Amino acid sequence: MTAPEPPVESIRLRPALDALPAYVAGRPAPTGGPRRWKISSNESPFPPLPEVREAVREAVENGHRYPDMGSAALREAIAADHGVDPSRICPSTGAVAVTGDLIRALVSEGDEVVYAWRSFEAYPILVGSHGGRAVPVPLTAGYEHDLEAMAVAVTERTRLVILCTPNNPTGPSLSTGQIEDFLARVPEHVVVALDEAYREFHDPATVADTGAILARHGNVVLLRTFSKMQGIAGLRVGYAVAHPRLAAALHQVTLPFGASAPAQAAALATFRPEVRARLDEQAAWVRGERERVQAALAAQGWQLPPSQGNFVYFPLGEDSPAFLAHAEEHGVVLRGYGTDGVRATIAEAEASDLLLQAAASWLAR
Numbered sequence: 540m541t542a543p544e545p546p547v548e549s550i551r552l553r554p555a556l557d558a559l560p561a562y563v564a565g566r567p568a569p570t571g572g573p574r575r576w577k578i579s580s581n582e583s584p585f586p587p588l589p590e591v592r593e594a595v596r597e598a599v600e601n602g603h604r605y606p607d608m609g610s611a612a613l614r615e616a617i618a619a620d621h622g623v624d625p626s627r628i629c630p631s632t633g634a635v636a637v638t639g640d641l642i643r644a645l646v647s648e649g650d651e652v653v654y655a656w657r658s659f660e661a662y663p664i665l666v667g668s669h670g671g672r673a674v675p676v677p678l679t680a681g682y683e684h685d686l687e688a689m690a691v692a693v694t695e696r697t698r699l700v701i702l703c704t705p706n707n708p709t710g711p712s713l714s715t716g717q718i719e720d721f722l723a724r725v726p727e728h729v730v731v732a733l734d735e736a737y738r739e740f741h742d743p744a745t746v747a748d749t750g751a752i753l754a755r756h757g758n759v760v761l762l763r764t765f766s767k768m769q770g771i772a773g774l775r776v777g778y779a780v781a782h783p784r785l786a787a788a789l790h791q792v793t794l795p796f797g798a799s800a801p802a803q804a805a806a807l808a809t810f811r812p813e814v815r816a817r818l819d820e821q822a823a824w825v826r827g828e829r830e831r832v833q834a835a836l837a838a839q840g841w842q843l844p845p846s847q848g849n850f851v852y853f854p855l856g857e858d859s860p861a862f863l864a865h866a867e868e869h870g871v872v873l874r875g876y877g878t879d880g881v882r883a884t885i886a887e888a889e890a891s892d893l894l895l896q897a898a899a900s901w902l903a904r
């Protein structure tokens with residue numbers, strides 16, 4: 540039976556939708572033909588640990604029940620990790636949803652949100668779809684946040700600044716001093732969100748002390764995810780650590796039951812000491828693998844931005860689409876950003892080896 544034609548309709552969509560860029564997810568590896576590795580979405584190469592899978596299985600047994608709307612047990616575990624009161628932890632369906640909550644809590648029609656560009660591609664979509672005005676500030680020639688220009692871009696209408704550290708997709712991170720200097724230039728009523736989705740992959744010796752920054756500034760909020768180092772991207776859970784008044788506002792606007800029961804259970808299981816220890820080992824392995832890839836690329840003659848994430852960025856400009864196709868011929872599916880550059884996730888060692896072969900043959904072509 541064929542489906543009936545839908546009726547003629549004349550609904551009025553928000554004109555703002557016409558201006559929204561589409562979110563481009565990392566392409567999956569094609570099926571059929573020789574094996575290709577998907578290193579296009581900054582995912583963990585490690586599947587969830589057995590304890591995490593078991594927690595999900597148990598949660599599914601009660602799948603006919605709504606989850607704990609307040610995510611109480613998970614918030615307590617996260618709060619203990621950060622040394623703050625659980626009321627200040629605001630989880631939802633991934634950090635991307637929490638970023639949307641922040642915008643809904645802060646931004647009225649026409650208010651401005653400042654962020655670096657290129658950065659996480661969800662920012663312009665989230666800002667535009669909530670009625671805000673996006674103010675993207677170009678990265679420096681070294682693919683870092685241009686904090687000077689970002690401070691200048693803050694106006695009377697700015698409600699939120701997002702700093703992504705390490706920056707997706709380019710890789711450089713911000714130091715404690717850089718963030719503090721920036722905060723000194725931003726009015727205290729403007730919220731500054733530190734998006735630390737990739738924090739666990741940063742060299743621990745030099746990672747910014749964002750906990751201390753949060754403790755010193757009433758306008759700072761941290762954004763974190765369980766999608767990357769904890770490896771449960773498919774289950775969807777992330778959170779903010781906010782000061783009490785902003786946290787209360789985030790609780791007000793967030794999607795009810797945003798964190799599903801399996802997602803809460805999985806995230807909670809990652810705090811079990813034996814699970815945490817193995818996740819820390821996995822993060823250390825990714826850091827080591829990144830260093831191996833960076834050193835090999837440098838030896839080939841590449842000059843890439845210094846990444847502290849689980850990815851490296853090839854700023855190839857006009858050549859980006861051709862490099863993307865070339866890499867795929869060598870067995871690795873990367874993430875292209877138009878004619879800006881190409882990002883490769885640090886994941887399985889076999890995939891990194893193919894990436895290195897592709898990069899070498901690109902230079903030799």
Ligand SMILES: Cc1ncc(COP(=O)(O)O)c(C=O)c1O
Nearest residue numbers: 633634635659707736764766777
């Ligand atoms: C900088 C940044 N923030 C947030 C996210 C989203 O995280 P989640 O999967 O928790 O929504 C990503 C995911 O790629 C990211 O790159």
